[in-house]
Amino acid sequence: MSMAELNNENVLKALTDTFGDAILHSEMQFGMLNVEIPADRNLDIIGWLKSNESLKMEFLTDLCAVHYPEQKGRELAVVYHLHSWTKNYRMRIKCFISAQKPEIASLTGLYNAANWMERETFDFYGVQFSGHPDLRRILNMDEMDYHPLLKQYALEDETRDDKDDSFFGR
Amino acid sequence: MVKMVEAPEGVEGQGFFATSLDKVIGMARANSLWPLPFATSCCGIEFMATMGANYDLARFGSERLSFSPRQADLLMVMGTIAKKMGPVLKQVYDQMAEPKWVIAVGACASSGGIFDTYSVLQGIDRIIPVDVYVPGCPPRPEQIIEGVMKIQDLARNENLRRRNSDEYKKMLESYNIETL
Ligand code: SF4
Numbered sequence: 212m213s214m215a216e217l218n219n220e221n222v223l224k225a226l227t228d229t230f231g232d233a234i235l236h237s238e239m240q241f242g243m244l245n246v247e248i249p250a251d252r253n254l255d256i257i258g259w260l261k262s263n264e265s266l267k268m269e270f271l272t273d274l275c276a277v278h279y280p281e282q283k284g285r286e287l288a289v290v291y292h293l294h295s296w297t298k299n300y301r302m303r304i305k306c307f308i309s310a311q312k313p314e315i316a317s318l319t320g321l322y323n324a325a326n327w328m329e330r331e332t333f334d335f336y337g338v339q340f341s342g343h344p345d346l347r348r349i350l351n352m353d354e355m356d357y358h359p360l361l362k363q364y365a366l367e368d369e370t371r372d373d374k375d376d377s378f379f380g381r
Numbered sequence: 382m383v384k385m386v387e388a389p390e391g392v393e394g395q396g397f398f399a400t401s402l403d404k405v406i407g408m409a410r411a412n413s414l415w416p417l418p419f420a421t422s423c424c425g426i427e428f429m430a431t432m433g434a435n436y437d438l439a440r441f442g443s444e445r446l447s448f449s450p451r452q453a454d455l456l457m458v459m460g461t462i463a464k465k466m467g468p469v470l471k472q473v474y475d476q477m478a479e480p481k482w483v484i485a486v487g488a489c490a491s492s493g494g495i496f497d498t499y500s501v502l503q504g505i506d507r508i509i510p511v512d513v514y515v516p517g518c519p520p521r522p523e524q525i526i527e528g529v530m531k532i533q534d535l536a537r538n539e540n541l542r543r544r545n546s547d548e549y550k551k552m553l554e555s556y557n558i559e560t561l
Contacts, residue, residue, distance in 0.1 A: 327497045351500065352465045359499045374497070 217266065217300035219244040224265070230256055243301060249322040250289070257304060260293060261321055268293040271318065272301070274328035276336040278310075280362050286310035287336060291318070295300045308338070310361070317343040335360040386412050403541050410454070410480065411537035412442035414529070417453035419473060422462030424487035424519040428459050431522040441529055450476035453534055456509075459525075461489040462502045474509045475558065479544050482532045485511045486525055488518040510552060 214220035223244060227234050233256065236239055248256050260268040272292040294301045308315055317340035318325035329340040332350040337358035340346055340361040348355065357364055389408055391400030412423055416438075431438050432444060433445070447453035450473045462470055474483065485505050488494030491514045493503035512535055515528035544548055550560045 263489050350465075364499070366499065368493065368499055369502065371493075371497065371503055 214372055215281060217295065217298045219302075222266065222302060225263075226256075226260075229259065231355070240303075241301060245303045247305045247307070250308045250315050253289075253291075253304070253306050253318070254260065254321070257291060257293070257318065258321055260304075265298075266295060268296050268300075270294040270296055270297045271322040271324045274318065274332060276338050276360075276361050278334045278336060278360065279312075282307070284309050285314050287338060289315055289332065289338060291311075299342070313337055314339045314341055316341055317346075319343055334358070338363065386464075406541060407537040407539060410539075411533040414441075414443050414455045414482070414532065414536065415445050415447040415453050416443050416457045417447050417450055417473070417477070419457075419458045419460075420556060421462060421466070421468060422489065424459035424489065427459065427519040427522060428525060431525045432469040436522040436526060438526060441526070441533065443529060450474075451478060453497065454481060454536075455479050455529070456483045456528075457482065457486060458490040458505050459486040461494065461496055463500055464502050465500070467471055467502050467508050470505060471508045477493075480536070480539070482512045482535060482548065483509060484513045484515065484528050484532055486515045486528065487520055488516065491516065492513060494518055508556065509558070510556060 212380070219239060219242075223234075223237055223246070225239045226246060230252070233248055233252050234246055235249065238245050254296070257268075259265050260274065271295070274292070275290050277288040277290060287308050287310055289302040289306045289308065291306075293302065301340065306315060313336070315338060317329055319329065319340075319342065325348060326344070329338075329343050330346060332338050333340060333343075333346050334348040334351050335358055347353075351359065359366075386408060388398070388472055389400050389404035390405070393399075418425065418428055420426075428434060434463055443455070450456075456477060456478075458470065468549050474481070479514050483505075485491045488499070491511075495518070497503070500537060502508070513528045513531045515524050517524055520528075531560075553560050
């Protein structure tokens with residue numbers, strides 16, 4: 212496969228040709244290709260995207276999570292934003308994992324940038340990145356005993372007793 | 382034009398002037414407060430204007446900003462204090478020598494401000510005692526100066542024994558701050 216210019220169609224085709232059923236779902240959002248893959252395939256599929264000569268997704272722009280409490284069994288989405296500098300192309304990869312067992316392989320072996328971003332995702336969502344060399348909180352206080360962006364936790368500071376809830380819509 | 386501070390009340394005669402030690406020391410302290418700017422966000426920008434030539438906090442004897450807590454008299458906390466920063470702020474306060482004053486500039490430092498959220502300290506008075514609160518988001522430089530002038534009043538009229546009193550020690554202990 213050789214592609215002069217990358218676009219959503221030929222990248223998606225290359226992915227489905229190579230990985231078949233492992234491409235669970237795909238859609239375009241704001242002109243950007245989104246692909247869902249099984250959580251246990253993240254290393255080999257993203258590794259392939261990075262090393263493939265005609266794709267060269269060598270830059271991990273962002274790595275984060277989203278909490279969807281109503282999707283039972285797949286409450287947490289881990290989202291990877293990839294960027295190919297040489298081919299001027301960006302895309303997103305999503306893996307869904309359950310909130311009961313929020314585990315996924317770490318990308319630190321592929322991208323050094325994943326180190327801090329995975330720590331942040333762990334800090335806020337409690338995602339366990341297996342294989343991460345130093346998975347501890349990065350932004351919140353070390354003493355914090357929960358993962359604050361999970362939606363079961365209130366956003367507000369819960370130690371305040373001087374606020375009239377009716378003024379704050381809650 | 383240089384404006385001199387007025388002498389405190391006292392008895393004056395040829396070649397002597399008598400007043401109480403409290404008043405002289407109060408006057409000296411009030412007019413040479415060295416502030417330590419603990420500026421963490423937008424309110425800190427307003428403080429820069431306050432120190433600048435237009436408003437010029439130096440007119441009140443606070444020309445010399447102290448970036449070491451050990452030589453500072455007045456801790457000016459200007460900005461949002463994240464809970465993670467709380468221990469740092471407390472350590473800075475701890476390292477200041479008595480007598481020391483604290484001014485909370487802006488809604489964030491006073492109460493957490495708009496940041497009613499898990500990561501922000503809901504007012505620095507949860508970890509250190511505060512003498513003067515300046516409201517506003519951000520307060521104008523005039524308001525910050527007004528706050529500093531309130532601190533001057535406190536310094537000028539403070540009893541020299543106040544910081545040795547049991548009441549003061551109890552207050553510090555309620556913040557878990559060690560007293561000597
Ligand atoms: S009180 Fe307002 S201006 Fe001051 S630090 Fe907070 S948000 Fe910024």
